[in-house]
Amino acid sequence: MMNCKRAARLMSDELDRDLSGGERFGLRLHLLLCAGCRTYRRQMAFLRQACGRLAPGGDGAGRPPASPPRSAHSGN
Amino acid sequence: MSLDQDRPLDDGPRPPGGNPGLSSAGAAIAADLASFRPDMLRFALLHLREVAMAEDAVQEATLAALQGAERFAGRASLKTWVFSILRNKIIDLIRQRVREPVFEEPEEEIGEAEFDELYAGNGHWLDERRPSDWGDPERALENKRFWLVFEACLEHLPAASARVFMMRELLGLSTAEICAELSMTSSNCWVVLHRARMALRLCLDRQWFAGGRDE
Numbered sequence: 001m002m003n004c005k006r007a008a009r010l011m012s013d014e015l016d017r018d019l020s021g022g023e024r025f026g027l028r029l030h031l032l033l034c035a036g037c038r039t040y041r042r043q044m045a046f047l048r049q050a051c052g053r054l055a056p057g058g059d060g061a062g063r064p065p066a067s068p069p070r071s072a073h074s075g076n
Numbered sequence: 077m078s079l080d081q082d083r084p085l086d087d088g089p090r091p092p093g094g095n096p097g098l099s100s101a102g103a104a105i106a107a108d109l110a111s112f113r114p115d116m117l118r119f120a121l122l123h124l125r126e127v128a129m130a131e132d133a134v135q136e137a138t139l140a141a142l143q144g145a146e147r148f149a150g151r152a153s154l155k156t157w158v159f160s161i162l163r164n165k166i167i168d169l170i171r172q173r174v175r176e177p178v179f180e181e182p183e184e185e186i187g188e189a190e191f192d193e194l195y196a197g198n199g200h201w202l203d204e205r206r207p208s209d210w211g212d213p214e215r216a217l218e219n220k221r222f223w224l225v226f227e228a229c230l231e232h233l234p235a236a237s238a239r240v241f242m243m244r245e246l247l248g249l250s251t252a253e254i255c256a257e258l259s260m261t262s263s264n265c266w267v268v269l270h271r272a273r274m275a276l277r278l279c280l281d282r283q284w285f286a287g288g289r290d291e
Contacts, residue, residue, distance in 0.1 A: 003199030012270035016244065016251045017262075036206035043277050046213045050226060051245035053217055055119070055159065 002030045007037045011044050101145035108154050109138050115155075116162055122230055123166045123242050133169055137162035163247050170239065171257055184234035186271040207277075210285045222284060229279035233272055240265060241272035 002010075007030045010023055019027065031038050113134060120130035141148070141158045148157055194205040201207070216222040230238060240258065243249045249257070251265045260268075 003195075004201045005195050005199040008274070009270050012273050013266050015273075016266055016269055034200075036201045039207040039209055040277075043207060043210060043213075043281075044273060046210065047273060047276060047280075048245060049214070050217060054122075054223075054226070055163075055246045055248070 001033065002026045004030075004034060004037055004040075007031070007034065008040055011037070011041050015044065015048060099145055101148070102142040105145055105148065105154055106142060109141055109158060112155055112158060113138070116159070118227070119159070119246075120162060120166055122227060123239075123246070124169060125231075125235065125238075129169060133162060133165045137165045140165075167243075167247060167249075167257070170243070174258055183236040185268070186234055186237050186275055190271065191274050208281070208286075210281075213285070216284065225284045226280065229276055229283060232279060233275055237268055237272045237275070240268045241276070244269055 007027055010019060010027045013019060013023075014027075031041065116134045116137065117130055120133045121127065124130045124133065137158060140161050144161075148154065194202060196202050230242070233241060240254055240260075243254045243257070244251065251262055251269070254260065255262055255265050258265075
């Protein structure tokens with residue numbers, strides 16, 4: 001089975017590129033069996049979400065921020 | 077929103093030459109633009125790590141917004157628009173900096189062995205280093221102190237890693253675009269991003285989710 005070190009690398013790569021079929025399969029299998037890596041993956045998603053918030057109106061890695069920036073002015 | 081047309085500008089968007097000769101559209105957004113200045117400066121500083129350069133970027137973006145104010149009419153969010161201008165200024169400055177040999181000091185990187193201590197010999201997490209649950213991390217997003225920690229963690233990334241990471245996650249560039257700007261290979265770019273995420277995760281884990289969990 002794929003080890004956690006390799007899985008962590010793929011869980012980063014999947015944020016930047018399409019994984020190959022083999023990589024996706026191997027990662028999915030690993031995640032079924034590894035709670036630590038499932039946690040890691042949620043944390044990667046959270047990092048992306050937080051970065052999206054830091055860029056007002058920015059499209060942090062192509063996605064709009066989940067909600068208005070924290071210090072958005074309320075004048076309108 | 078209604079604005080007094082005669083309202084003077086705050087210190088932010090005034091160009092060095094004096095009277096900006098604002099159009100009425102420019103005057104209408106000037107005060108709002110000035111109010112964005114602290115956020116813009118903080119954002120630019122995260123990327124550029126030099127106060128003077130960040131101030132230049134913010135000033136140029138603000139001026140460009142004032143001069144192009146007519147084009148803004150009817151858009152959803154002034155802040156979104158001016159940040160998109162700032163984003164382009166930052167990318168220009170990064171591009172210049174990368175190409176100018178003046179700045180070509182050897183830059184720190186996150187080394188390959190940096191995270192070896194997390195893993196056992198077989199490449200699986202060591203028991204005590206296995207990622208532990210962050211609970212409901214979205215709650216942290218509403219906490220001002222969390223953002224101080226988050227920005228501090230970004231600032232602690234080595235410069236070269238931080239640049240790639242922030243171009244990807246804060247400026248929203250694709251890895252192909254980053255590779256082109258920084259003359260990197262894609263595979264190198266992916267490795268740098270991976271290590272930056274690892275480092276950021278560990279920093280947040282240590283500085284916020286472990287220590288401030290009771291928050």
